[in-house]
Amino acid sequence: MKTFAVLLLFAVANAKHEQYQGWKSYFVKPANKVQLQVLSSVVQKYGIDFLSDPAVERNGLALVKPELHEYFIKSLEDHGIAYKIHAEDVKAQLDIDDKLIETRRRESSQKQNGTISFDNYLELEEIYDYIDYVAEQYPNLVTIVSPGNTFEGRPLKYLKISTTNFEDEHKPIILIDAGFFGRDWITPSTALYALRNLTQSDMLHDYDWIIVPVANPDGYKYSFTNDRFWIKTRSTDQHLLSNYCPGVNVNRNFDFFWNTIDSSDTPCANNYAGSKPFSEKETFLLKESLGDFIPRVVLDISLNSYGSLILYPWGHDGSLSNHAFALQSVGVSIADTIYVNSLPDFPRYTVGNSVLVTKIESSGTGIDYAHKLGIPLTFNIRLPGIGEGTEGFHLDPKYIEQVAKETWDGIVVGARRAAELFGRTRK
Known part of the structure; x- marks a missing residue:
C-alpha cells in the first residue's frame, strides 16, 4: 500500500x-x-x-x-x-523550477507566528493569514476591507493603512495593487513588503495608503495548483464557451475603451475582455470600494511581472495625457531610486508611455481607467525578472526580498513627489 x-x-x-x-x-x-x-x-x-x-x-x-x-x-x-x-522543453523547465521552490521552502528558517518569508513565493492562504495578523497587531493603523467574494467564493481583501482612519481629508492617498494576473507570483510579496514597512516607518504621517495584495485570488490560486502561466479570473458565466475556457483578463475589463484594442471576444484568449466592462467581481468590487477615495488618490501603482518597465497612460493609442510631464518625471525618479538600490543582475528600468515603449496598444486597463477618473499619476511597474540565462520561468526566490526592497524605495520617492505635485490641489 x-x-x-x-x-x-x-x-x-x-x-x-x-x-x-x-x-x-x-x-x-x-x-x-x-x-x-x-x-x-x-x-x-x-x-x-x-x-x-x-x-x-x-x-x-x-x-x-x-x-x-x-x-x-x-x-x-x-x-x-x-x-x-x-x-x-517548457514542461521540463517548470518541473525544475518547482524543485527549486520546494527546496527553498524546506531550507527556509522556521517562521515565527504572524511572519512571512520574503525568500519564497507565497501561497494565497499565507498571504491572507499574514494580512489578518498585521491587522490584529496594528488595529489603530491597519483595517482590512472585504467588499465581497470572487466567482469561486474566495474573499476579496484590501487594506487601508492610516494614522487617522482616513478621516483627515487633507492627506493624499497612495494606492498599490498586485496580483492582477494569476501568474505574477512576485507582486503580492512586493505589496506585503510595503505593508510591513508602513507599520514601521514615518510614511503614515503625511499619507494614507490602500494596498490590494491579490486583486485576482482565483487566478492566483489556480496558477499554483493547475496552470503556472494562468492569467485570467476563473468565472464561467461570461460566454457560452466559458465553461470550456473560464476567466476574463482583469486588465482588459475596466471601462476605458473597453474591448476595442488588444482585447478579444473569445473566452479562450488570454486577453478576453469579458461580456461587458466590470463583468468580473474583482474589477467591479474594486471600483465600488475604492471609488469614494478617488479624489484624494495622487499615485496609483499597479505591480506586474516581468520586464523592468515603468509604464503610464494612455495605453489605448499612445497619446500623452495632460499629466505626461509629471508622469515621466515621477516615473524617472522612481526608476533612478530603484537603480541606486538595485543589484547588477537586474536591468535598469525603462520609463515611458506604455505604447511608445512596448509598441502594444491595449484597452480596458486599470491604470488608464484610474487616470480617466482623475488620478494624476498612474503607473504599471513591471518588476525585474528573468535574465538571459536558463534559470527558468520564475525569478530565483533568493531575489524576492531584494526586488521588494528596491521597489519599496522607489514607491517612497514616488509618493513624496506625487504629494508635492498634487497633494494640495486634490483636497
Missing part, C-alpha cells in the same frame, strides 16, 4: 504542467522600433504569450505552442529579429 502511495504521488507530480509538453520559450530582442512594431504584429497574428514584453534592445520572453514554432521563427528571421532559445 505504501509503495502504491509513493507511485501515485510520483505520477501526480509528473503530470503537472502536462499542458506545456512540447512548448518552447524564446528570448527575442528587437534592435529598433521598426522591429518592435513587427514583433507586435506577430504577437497579434499568432497569439504569442510573452511573459516579459520586449522593448528596443531589451529581451522579451515568448512562450510558443508546438504548432507555432515554425511560423514564429520564420517571422523573426524574415525581419532580422534576434532570438535564441530559452527552454527547449
